[in-house]
Amino acid sequence: MSDQSILQIDTDEELARVMRQLKTLPQQLGAPNVLKNALNSTARKVRRQIIKDSKGRYALKEKKALQSESKILSASASTLEAAVLAKGPMRDIMDFMTQPNTDTAAAAKVLNSGAMKPLEAGGLKAFITTFRSGHTAIVQRRGAERLPVKKLLSPAVPHMMGNEEVRAEAEALAYETLQREIGKRIEQLTGARA
Numbered sequence: 001m002s003d004q005s006i007l008q009i010d011t012d013e014e015l016a017r018v019m020r021q022l023k024t025l026p027q028q029l030g031a032p033n034v035l036k037n038a039l040n041s042t043a044r045k046v047r048r049q050i051i052k053d054s055k056g057r058y059a060l061k062e063k064k065a066l067q068s069e070s071k072i073l074s075a076s077a078s079t080l081e082a083a084v085l086a087k088g089p090m091r092d093i094m095d096f097m098t099q100p101n102t103d104t105a106a107a108a109k110v111l112n113s114g115a116m117k118p119l120e121a122g123g124l125k126a127f128i129t130t131f132r133s134g135h136t137a138i139v140q141r142r143g144a145e146r147l148p149v150k151k152l153l154s155p156a157v158p159h160m161m162g163n164e165e166v167r168a169e170a171e172a173l174a175y176e177t178l179q180r181e182i183g184k185r186i187e188q189l190t191g192a193r194a
Contacts, residue, residue, distance in 0.1 A: 014182065015080060021186055030189050032077040038181035039075040043082040046174045047072055050084060053166045059097040059109045060160070069157040084170075086158040093119070093138050093152040094128075101127045106138045110154050119152060126152055 018031045051066045060066070069088035075081055097109040097116065105118040105125030119126035119138060126140040129149070139149040160166075 014178070018182060018186065022190065027189055032080060034182065034185040034189055035080050036075045036077050038178060038185050039080065039082040040072070041181045042174055042178045043072045043074070043084055045177050046170050047084045049173050050161050050166055050170045053169055054157075054160045054163070057112060057163065057166065058155075058160050059112050059114075060091075060095060061097065062095055065091070065095070065157055066161065070161060084161075086161045088157040090153040090156045093154045094136065096154055098128075098138060101125070108138065108152075108154075 015031060015035050018034050019028050022028045022031055022034075047070060051070065054060075054066050055063050065088070070084065070086040073081075073083040073085055093108050093110075099107040099116060105120040106128050107116045107118045109116045119140065121140065124141050124143075126138050128136060129139050130136045137151045139151050142148050142150055
């Protein structure tokens with residue numbers, strides 16, 4: 001099982017900046033709640049964007065896995081930290097775009113930008129089979145013998161969502177969104193534009 005923090009925002013400096021923008025003591029006492037709400041709103045928006053970017057990048061058939069295997073660790077007034085987390089095992093290659101065996105090996109496409117490629121390594125061709133349990137998978141023999149076979153796997157959801165390009169876009173969005181959310185929350189608290 002793979003577990004990876006996709007994006008984490010921990011900001012003592014932001015709290016100090018919010019405190020400076022609030023003029024009165026009662027408003028300053030509300031600063032932790034301002035930052036908590038801004039962090040949680042930002043984390044939700046960033047998670048949605050990460051899921052959208054991952055769906056656009058990977059040829060995953062069951063796109064709901066990206067949502068079901070990710071969650072938000074929400075900030076509280078006492079713990080001003082929010083995180084977008086993803087957790088899940090390596091995915092079966094059958095979860096992506098695949099073609100059954102034809103003249104060549106079974107083929108798969110993991111990235112939307114890539115082409116359907118035959119799955120063959122060391123002269124051993126991959127093929128689709130159904131196990132006694134009823135599970136269908138793409139497998140490959142381990143040697144010249146008929147058995148054993150190994151099931152072919154592909155990236156886990158944390159790896160897809162933590163992809164370098166997806167992550168870079170998420171970080172940029174997070175910082176931009178956080179500033180906007182803080183401004184909106186300060187405006188709500190003070191009743192004036194910050």
